[in-house]
Amino acid sequence: MSSITYHTNVPTLTWTDDGITLPEPDAILNGFIQDVQNAFPDAVLYDSNGKFLLSTPWGQLITSWAAVVLDKNNQIAFYANQVDPSYAMGRMQDGIGRIYFIERRPATYTEVVGVCRGGISVLIPKGTYVADSANNKYRAKQDYTIGDDGTVNVTFICETKGAIECPANSLSMYEIITGWDSVSNPKAGVVGRNLESQQQFEQRRRQSVAGNSVNSVDSIMSALLTLTDANGNPVCQDVYVTENNLSEGITNGSVFLKPHSIYICVAALDSQENEQFIAKTIWNKKPPGCAMTGDKVVTIEDDSGLYSTAPTYKITYSYAVSVPIFFQIVMARSQDQPKNAADQIKNAVYNAFTGEDGSIRPRIGSRILASDFFRPVLAIGNWARVISIQIARDGMYSNSISMGIDEIPTLTKDNITVIFNG
Structure with a gap:
């Protein structure tokens, strides 16, 4: 045949x-x-x-x-x-992430610390509601008891996932508890986010490759970026770590680093629960005996079980200062532009800034270019014709701004100005 x-x-x-x-x-x-x-x-x-x-x-x-x-x-x-980390997405990207022992971050809730005032020993139960000025509701993370000074710091979690803004001094009581008089939030809340995008996940994977190492700034940063609380929620929104290996102090922007010290700045909710997570993570990764620079000092115990009397250590770091960012966008008026054109432009810039559209959000110590926001505005439609986009942090608009190593940029839609010419 x-x-x-x-x-x-x-x-x-x-x-x-x-x-x-x-x-x-x-x-x-x-x-x-x-x-x-x-x-x-x-x-x-x-x-x-x-x-x-x-x-x-x-x-x-x-x-x-x-x-x-x-x-x-x-x-x-x-x-x-899909086997290339730069192009992988979805299930294939999740698989690559597991090689590095990281999981895609789920959508998170905005968290804010509220100072509750009232009678001594008054219980504020888990799930107690407060509301902000936009009528977003927040629930107490756990049971809290008002202390001898008549106050207690309560961590409230927004009941809606995503980038819900909670400005400073915006909380008010939503339900009545006998003996509980008031609530206020001196600091803005840590804004939540949507499900981690492909670009955001890949950026974090690259940053996490040092996660299994110790005694380096990269290992500290990686460990803090992947740190989660008892419920599996990310603790740090962002982290910046640097060091001074010289025998004399140096200044980086507005931060003075002591000789032979490391400086760690985190964007996280300043709560008692979080500070122990952060401090112990730093202690597990930092070189022994090195000095530390910062304004937050947390005492931790060695819980390894190797000692009959556990030694204690003081860990020093800083919380990032939130710096409001402003945009001024000048557009050419178009005959076919929609009535809500300004709102669409504000939403596009805000979503790009916060990373909600998949963009990489500006970080602690970063340089922010106004030109990075042309693409999301132009993508709205053919009617969107940009004349200029400028950015500012102190009233002086320019083509770029720089953040200090102790600063994290924040943006609200109210800080985006849209002007139509013609």
């Missing part, structure tokens, strides 16, 4: 050291045309002018076959690229 060799003129995928190469769509189509002509010499595929007869039954079949092959080639190429 003789063997039969089958042959097709349709080009195949090519695998090289540079990756996968796909044949061009025209080459796939022409390959099918040649196959049909070889199998059915009498098939009429072209008109008298040499134009391919797409509307004929053969034309429809050939173009459908070519479309199927092209689609499958694209799917294979897409899947092959």
Whole structure:
């Protein structure tokens, strides 16, 4: 029995050291045309002018076959690229993350510390509601008891996930408890976020590669960025770590680093629960015996169980100062722009700044370029014609601003000004 060799003129995928190469769509189509002509010499595929007869039954079949092959080639190429961390997304990106022992961060809730005042020993139960000026509701994280000074710091968690702003001095009582007189929040809340995007996850994966090491600034930063509380929620919104390895003090912006010291700045809720998580993480990763610079001092115990009387240590770090950022956006007026054009522009800039659209949000110590926000505004629609975008932190608008190593930028939609010219 003789063997039969089958042959097709349709080009195949090519695998090289540079990756996968796909044949061009025209080459796939022409390959099918040649196959049909070889199998059915009498098939009429072209008109008298040499134009391919797409509307004929053969034309429809050939173009459908070519479309199927092209689609499958694209799917294979897409899947092959999912092993590259720079392109992976979804389930494949989650798998790469697990190699580094990190999970995608879920959507989180805004948290804020409220100073509750009232009678001594009055209980504020877990789940007690307060509200902010925008009528967003927050629940007490656990049971709290008002102390001898008539106050207690209560961590309240927003009941809605996502980037819910809670400005300073915006909380008020929502329900009545006998002996509880008032609540206020001297500091703004730590804003929650949506499910971690592909870009945000990849940035954190790159930062986490030092997570298994110790005695370096990278290992401290990585450990704090992946730190979660007892409920699995991220503790630190952002982290900045640097060191001074000289025998004399140095100044970095407004921060003075003592000789041979490390400086750690975290963007996190300043609560008693969080400070122990943060301090113990730093202690587990920092070099022994080094000095520490900062304005927050937390005492921790060595809970390793190696000592009959556990030694205590003082860990020093700083909380990032929130710096309000302002935008001034000048647009060319368009005849077909919608009535809510200004609101759409504000939403686009705000979502890009906070990372809600998948962008990488500005961080502690970062330089922020106004030009980075052209893309989200232009993506709104053809009517969005940008004349200029400028950014400021102190009333002086420019093309860029810089944050100190003890500062984290914050933005509210009220701080975005949209001007239409023409």
